[in-house]
């Protein structure tokens with residue numbers, strides 16, 4: 001593999017990994033490093049360009065992340081692009097001025113007027129829709145810099161040699177309509193060539209895993225956690241040819257699956273391993289244990305913590321049983337970001353498979369990838385369409401969809417049936433194709449209803465469908481009115497369901513799941 005051409009310095013933005021993903025979509029590999037690791041890495045590597053990420057810091061905060069000196073922000077060594085905080089920091093360090101003018105805060109969609117003559121905005125519309133999220137802003141440019149875009153203030157800047165540039169908005173976010181074009185322009189300006197494709201990635205992951213596993217000649221068994229989802233199924237497919245019978249796929253039936261999901265899990269793993277390797281799939285039945293543990297709390301994070309503890313205990317038992325030396329999981333970049341384990345990003349939700357300390361070595365070969373990239377791997381590896389187009393589903397499953405009321409067998413069953421009902425209606429109307437994920441949740445908000453002239457005091461169900469490419473941001477989906485009525489009628493047939501709410505809140509501020 002060629003060396004990395006472009007480095008992303010991570011100052012802790014939620015979107016840093018999205019920059020890497022967007023560059024890969026443009027066919028270019030990149031590396032993301034926290035500032036303190038840059039100098040050491042650069043000793044053995046060469047670069048063409050650097051992107052400085054956003055951050056939740058202000059440049060004026062104590063402890064605000066700094067640009068590593070070795071990157072030389074004069075632009076003599078590398079082409080540099082600062083995004084949001086990255087632009088503010090460049091400006092602050094080069095003699096400009098960054099302030100937080102009262103009432104200036106930009107958050108969400110905004111219109112920007114760009115200088116189309118500047119190569120960073122080549123072929124971009126003069127007035128373009130962008131996504132911004134900042135309180136601080138550059139109010140005075142450094143010497144030798146020009147403003148190359150404006151919104152209510154300076155929205156982008158460039159030095160006179162076009163080597164050091166800054167953008168106040170986020171080109172990596174899908175809601176910046178021409179963001180990809182802007183990043184492609186930066187790749188062109190800095191001379192970065194295409195060097196990424198999914199089949200290379202499969203080979204690279206296989207080689208990495210083999211190198212690690214083969215270092216220890218005694219490795220006899222590697223345990224892979226599988227859930228039937230696209231990530232772990234694809235990982236089974238990637239690893240099966242190189243590990244052969246050394247690979248044992250372990251699935252836990254937690255009792256939190258949707259209808260028919262266990263059967264799908266078996267089918268999917270069979271497709272990944274090949275029919276003659278089905279013996280290498282082990283399903284552990286642990287419904288009672290999970291319900292008993294998780295029913296003790298209604299707090300989302302506590303449920304996740306309990307799920308994680310039990311998940312780890314069961315995997316440790318399997319590791320011991322098979323005398324395995326490694327555990328491999330299909331953890332994605334998004335799981336790591338939201339668990340607060342990516343550089344300096346903050347914790348949103350605990351993920352059951354991130355940050356566990358195992359007695360054996362653990363590997364996360366997909367840790368830098370996003371869902372859509374794993375789907376691409378699944379596709380090039382000829383897995384069935386049903387797998388690479390499958391909607392995501394969280395590890396803790398339906399336990400996260402009983403909200404504000406204790407999890408019980410009955411509640412889980414109710415949500416499971418309701419989920420099936422809504423899914424069937426969506427399929428019937430051919431709407432499932434428009435939706436990235438459907439969530440049907442039981443809300444423990446009791447309210448009064450009337451059924452057959454009788455007063456009923458019962459629960460509510462929430463229906464939430466989102467549209468997204470990367471699950472870092474999402475739009476709430478608006479169902480057609482007739483479908484809303486059909487869903488509501490079907491669900492309120494249950495004796496304990498009085499109301500059905502439809503939730504269209506985008507992410508942010510909401511997340512996809514309720515917990």
Ligand code: XMP
Pocket residue numbers: 338349350351352392393394395396437471507510511512513514
């Ligand atoms: P949120 O709710 O954080 O979810 O917007 C983003 C995507 O991740 C899924 N998700 C999980 N997946 N383990 C998983 O494997 C988890 O603990 C988990 N929590 C959320 C969620 O369903 C959505 O697709």
